[in-house]
Amino acid sequence: MKTRHPRSMTGKVFEGISFKKYARKFLIKTLANFLILYSVYMIVWVFYEPALAETRYWYDQLRGKTYVVVEPAQFKTTEPPPQRGLLTDILEGQTVEKLSPVDPQFSLMIPKLAANTRVIENVNSADEKAYLDALRYGVAHAAGTGLPGSGRHIYLFAHSTNTFANVSRYNAVFYLLYKLEAGDEVDIFYRGQRYTYTVTGKLIVSPTDVSYMTRQTNGEFLTLQTCWPPGTIAQRLLVFAEPAGQSGEKLSLR
Known part of the structure; x- marks a missing residue:
């Protein structure tokens, strides 16, 4: 009796192996390929935004x-200028770009990082659902902390603490925050008024350390918080700033 061998979809005979063995090998190979592709996808999902931000930043440096912050009234329309892509900049060769607040009622702008984002006011930092919802639209202002012009400690944050993969969804605005150095400019527009701050220092802390949110300062002071390292939720990076031209409380690195 002639032995029948399993055939592939192309009709090729697989000699020396049973159909069950072939099916098992095919399944294992398919599963392995799927896991590899899924792993690559997850890496891209998490680190795409940081990589894009880094590329843009270094290209601008080269x-x-x-970037120059301007008042909304300096534009002919009430809408801020459209966001420009990296390809557009390459083709046009523009070396100075004006930044107008996305929302004059409450926006944060950092010229060095080309950051321009809405700030969601009075967000409960202890309510995960509340702050994750807020971070979909911009940076969160911690409820109970000061506001621009109040003479108190202002605390703004952008971070995700539920899953590693969600960092790319909630933390994009502050990816480059670690590049800020003493003397760099930070601008906040609040209720149509512009407030300018100067960076005084930065610090890396544990995600469970909330003392810097509740701390008291002698005069108005700004703290910006994000996750560290970029694209992870392992620690927190804090950047401190004071009103421009004002000699207030300065923090040094530990």
Whole structure:
């Protein structure tokens, strides 16, 4: 009796192996390929935004490009200028770009990082659902902390603490925060008024350390919080700033 061998979809005979063995090998190979592709997808999902932000930042540095914050009234329309893509900048060779607040009622702008985002006021930092919802639309202002012009400690944050993969969804605005150095400019527009701050220092702390949120300062002071390292939720990076031209409380690194 002639032995029948399993055939592939192309009709090729697989000699020396049973159909069950072939099916098992095919299943294992398919599963392995799926896991590899899924792993690559997850890596891209988590680190795509940080990589894009880093590329844009270094390209701007190489070209000597700068960003200048301007009042909304300096534009002919009430809408801020459209966001420009990296390809557009390459083609046009523009080295100075104006930043107008996305929302004059409450926005944060950092010229060095080309950051321009809405701030969601009075967000409960202890309510995960509340702050994750807020971070879908911009940076969160911690409820109970000061507001621009109040003479108190202002605390703004953008971070995710539920799952590692969600960092790319909630933390994009502050990916480059670690590049800020003493003397860099930070601007906040609040109720149509512009407030300018100067960076004084930065600090890396444990995610469970909330003492810097509740701390008291002698005068108005700004703290920006994000996750550290970029694209993870392992620690927290804090950047401190004081009103420009005001000699207030300065914090040094530990």
